[in-house]
Amino acid sequence: MIMSQLYVVESADFLFLQYQLQMTPGNLSSHLSKxxxxxxxxxxxxxxxxxxxTALKLTKKGRDxxxxxxxxxxxxxxxxxx
Amino acid sequence: MKKPDLREIEKNTYMSYHQDGLIDIFxxxxxxLFGAGILIRTVTEFSTWFIIPAIFPSIMVPIWISFxxxxxxxxxxxxxxxxxSANKLMAVFLGLTVAGLGVFMVFGLGGSIGHSWALALMxxxxxxxxxxxxxxxxxxxxxxAYTMGLKRLYVYGLVSLVMFLVGHFMAIQFEYxxxxxxxxxxxxxxxxxxxxxxxxxxxxxx
Numbered sequence: 237m238i239m240s241q242l243y244v245v246e247s248a249d250f251l252f253l254q255y256q257l258q259m260t261p262g263n264l265s266s267h268l269s270k271x272x273x274x275x276x277x278x279x280x281x282x283x284x285x286x287x288x289x290t291a292l293k294l295t296k297k298g299r300d301x302x303x304x305x306x307x308x309x310x311x312x313x314x315x316x317x318x
Numbered sequence: 319m320k321k322p323d324l325r326e327i328e329k330n331t332y333m334s335y336h337q338d339g340l341i342d343i344f345x346x347x348x349x350x351l352f353g354a355g356i357l358i359r360t361v362t363e364f365s366t367w368f369i370i371p372a373i374f375p376s377i378m379v380p381i382w383i384s385f386x387x388x389x390x391x392x393x394x395x396x397x398x399x400x401x402x403s404a405n406k407l408m409a410v411f412l413g414l415t416v417a418g419l420g421v422f423m424v425f426g427l428g429g430s431i432g433h434s435w436a437l438a439l440m441x442x443x444x445x446x447x448x449x450x451x452x453x454x455x456x457x458x459x460x461x462x463a464y465t466m467g468l469k470r471l472y473v474y475g476l477v478s479l480v481m482f483l484v485g486h487f488m489a490i491q492f493e494y495x496x497x498x499x500x501x502x503x504x505x506x507x508x509x510x511x512x513x514x515x516x517x518x519x520x521x522x523x524x
Binding site: 244248 | 330331398
């Protein structure tokens with residue numbers, strides 16, 4: 237779900253993802269760090285007006301992998317009997 | 319296993335970012351000011367109505383962005399939409415500009431040609447202006463509703479169409495319709511804003 241959400245936008249912040257995906261901060265944070273480790277998500281921590289801000293976006297690798305995953309899913313679904 | 323519907327996710331993302339009602343308040347206020355401008359002209363002969371659509375966006379867009387920063391982003395976070403969404407909106411704006419220029423040219427050429435058919439066409443357009451404005455408002459709202467995925471814009475378009483049609487057949491003045499539609503949209507926007515503020519209070523130390 238995190239990958240799908242980030243795929244349709246250019247970037248989003250932590251709070252936005254949390255509301256969209258209805259996840260707790262801890263849960264979202266642990267998923268994000270796994271995705272970051274895999275090189276799928278880029279996490280940019282910055283300060284905006286002296287407040288901490290976490291911006292998230294898919295890396296090129298993440299975007300390509302998600303596209304590939306989508307195509308594979310499409311093949312699986314098209315192979316199923318109607 | 320469920321296949322993720324990216325179009326649906328994109329639409330929901332867009333809708334959740336505009337559930338604050340700010341876009342409704344600003345669009346409604348724009349229509350309201352336009353109506354007020356025409357009313358002032360008919361009462362005081364002071365022609366302000368044509369200035370409003372010209373200066374409003376340049377003043378209101380920065381205010382809208384500042385409201386978004388102060389009200390929406392601290393509550394639900396920030397999202398930057400991709401080029402695809404921006405391109406779709408840009409295409410709609412360009413289409414509308416071209417259509418607007420087309421109408422302007424039809425009127426301009428119609429007046430300068432002076433042919434009987436051109437003058438008859440202009441008479442037909444002027445005498446049915448309320449119907450044409452109603453249909454245009456309906457089409458433009460629907461176009462934005464489709465592009466932005468905001469279903470309430472379809473309702474605004476339909477209400478405008480019905481009101482202008484009623485206005486045409488009941489011979490009610492144009493500005494009163496603008497004032498009514500503008501007020502209704504502003505009020506609905508305020509209701510949405512109130513719901514948004516209640517649903518997403520500032521409680522996370524943001």
